[in-house]
Amino acid sequence: MERNDICWCGSGKKYKKCHLPIEEKIQEHALKGEIVPSRKILKTQEQIALIKKSAKINTGVLDYVAERIQAGVSTEQINTWVNEYTYGHGAIPADLHYEGYPKSVCTSINNEICHGIPSEDIILQEGDIVNVDVSTILDGYFSDASRMFKIGRISERAERIVRVTEECVELGLAQAKPWNHLGDIADAINTHAQENGYSVVEDIGGHGIGLAFHEDPFVSYVTPKGSEMLLVPGMTFTIEPMINEGSPDFFVDEDNDWTVYTIDDGLSAQIEYMVLITEDGHEVLTK
Numbered sequence: 001m002e003r004n005d006i007c008w009c010g011s012g013k014k015y016k017k018c019h020l021p022i023e024e025k026i027q028e029h030a031l032k033g034e035i036v037p038s039r040k041i042l043k044t045q046e047q048i049a050l051i052k053k054s055a056k057i058n059t060g061v062l063d064y065v066a067e068r069i070q071a072g073v074s075t076e077q078i079n080t081w082v083n084e085y086t087y088g089h090g091a092i093p094a095d096l097h098y099e100g101y102p103k104s105v106c107t108s109i110n111n112e113i114c115h116g117i118p119s120e121d122i123i124l125q126e127g128d129i130v131n132v133d134v135s136t137i138l139d140g141y142f143s144d145a146s147r148m149f150k151i152g153r154i155s156e157r158a159e160r161i162v163r164v165t166e167e168c169v170e171l172g173l174a175q176a177k178p179w180n181h182l183g184d185i186a187d188a189i190n191t192h193a194q195e196n197g198y199s200v201v202e203d204i205g206g207h208g209i210g211l212a213f214h215e216d217p218f219v220s221y222v223t224p225k226g227s228e229m230l231l232v233p234g235m236t237f238t239i240e241p242m243i244n245e246g247s248p249d250f251f252v253d254e255d256n257d258w259t260v261y262t263i264d265d266g267l268s269a270q271i272e273y274m275v276l277i278t279e280d281g282h283e284v285l286t287k
Helices: 020-031 045-066 075-088 156-174 182-195
Strands: 106-109 112-114 129-138 141-150 206-208 215-219 236-239 242-244 250-252 260-262 268-270 273-278 281-286
Touching (some): 045 075, 075 106, 075 129, 112 268, 156 242, 182 215
Antiparallel strands (some): 106 112, 106 129, 206 215, 236 273, 242 268
16 A cells, blocks of 8 residues: 555554554564464454454353353253343354354363363253353354353362463463564463463464454464464454363364363363454453
């Protein structure tokens, strides 16, 4: 674009007063051989405003579940709550029918790493830890987050892995700022997990999100500091490491082809934030 053209992002500002300085800096990093985002990865202010509306509902869904979840509740009841709140607020659960997934939420308990399928036959028990992962579509804009819930009194072992997972996400979030790299987030998470005797699942990670459920970039949590894609204002993606007690390896349920289990029957925990990179740091859109 020419310097005095109206910027491509739709802000109404001249290019030189809007994205030109950012794109010049991106080019500097590209010339060093770094991985940089394309324009289609960077969200416009109009898109961000609409993504935030979706994210507000997504947060509301998790709050709705948090008020009701307890021992004796089936995971199918959680699915019902997600539908009640999401449809009741004019939105759609993004999980439902995504690549054939049969429910509106993922409910992963104890040794289930992710993609646990709700069922009337699965009843939450005192001492369980469960990840509730919800995703929302509102007017074509996507949001995603998950929380760990502790059912009643849990073991010290379960308490510890949930706490360390929370710490990992917060340490990764602290590295989510412009001109850092995705690898900086990964290194902070992986280092803290390993220092506490845990492992990070390598083959399942986070993702870009906003205009689609899963966009570029793939977000690894085991890559080195300074590696992977450059973080640039306007990027929206998830920070959602899966922390295992033992091996990072896993297997997928042969019966449903979705639920992912720890290979050694150890506990696993996951917490997911959806974040926006801003000009001076980050904004958590939903968690």
